[in-house]
Amino acid sequence: MLLGCAIGAFFAGRVADRWGRRSVLIVAAMLFLLSALGAGAAQAAWWFVGARVVGGFAVGAASIIAPAYIAEVAPARYRGRLATVQQIAIIGGLFCAFLSNYLLARAAGASTGTLWLHQDAWRWMFWMQALPASLFLGSLLFIPESPRFLALRRRDDEAVAVLGRLYGAGEARGKLAEISASLAGDRHRPRLSDLLDKSSGRVRPIVWVGIGLATFQQLVGINVVFYYGAVLWQAVGFSESDALRINVLSGALSIGACLVAVALIDRIGRKPLLWTGSIGMTISLALVAAAFADAGLDAGGHLVLSHAAGILALVAANVYVVFFNMSWGPAMWVMLGEMFPNQIRGSSLAVAxxxxxxxxxxxxxxxxxxxxxxxxxxxxxxxxxAAALSVWFVFRCVRETRGKELEQMDG
Structure with missing residues (x-):
């Protein structure tokens, strides 16, 4: 599925530059629905894998087009907070999925138990995804297309209508003039070659910064916590029930940390949040590593932590989760959605x-x-x-975007 996400992300940006942000999101919603129904109905491994890959295409596309759309319709003073809501939605969605799966498995006695219509519970776990997918699809039918995409495609009357809804009729024409000025002399169909500097033929520095932000967000290991959380804690001696409780705690802390980011990202800026997060993650990850270095082995060859080391690992790991979700979790997506010039936003997002x-x-x-x-x-x-290296990367390479209109972004 993750490889499907990469493919979906790569092609979505280019397609969105041709057919529109809203159109790509609608297609992604349809793929979410198809994946949910297909995975639940799978009768063979290839069928199930195929459905999950289709879901990966949708996740990859939505992950880059949603922040781009938010950035392109939100006023600069609210853009960071509105884009940060995406991270809260991601974490909230994961929590709802875990809760739904738990309740279904409990109702059936096990994930392989039988539920309604004489179908296994695990099938209903996938079919339940059709509910948010349908809600997503229905909601997209009522949102406007990005005014910056409309301006890029010379659909000025439609762009003015959308800008009037967003900024008020009195500011719509002036806003369109700003957007058009940023595109003046370079309003061709976007392509990947736009990412190259015309004078040197090399990839533009701003694109490398975007790739660096996207890569460092994963190199600090956050998805190890998401994907292997329960297994990880059981590996060092916690019971299964304790491990699941720790995951619930981490989820609650993640949502709280994202709310902190919502409050701060448009006040102090993106770069200070990233820098603070990098420093906090470096220290907390080092403490987790130190705690695990103190682990011994039991008769069965399993890791065993002393009480003090166990407490240190638990506290440091959750501090790490907090620092990530108040900084790199939301801020990376905020910056990718807003940091690129209008002409190369779709292509840059595809690569990043x-x-x-x-x-x-x-x-x-x-x-x-x-x-x-x-x-x-x-x-x-x-x-x-990796977290320590990200401290240098943020200090040396990342430029602040707080309060800037998208037309002020240069590459």
């Missing part, structure tokens, strides 16, 4: 989004290998090094 999902895949696949090769201490040590 694909890099993000490929990094996600690499971290997810490599973690079991790291676990058996260098252990939890070594794995978390590597993530701490």
């Amino acid at each position: 989004g694909a890099a993000q999902w490929m990094s996600n895949f690499a971290i997810t696949v490599s973690f079991p290998l790291l676990l058996t090769g260098i252990g939890l201490a070594g794995a978390y040590g590597l993530y701490a090094v």
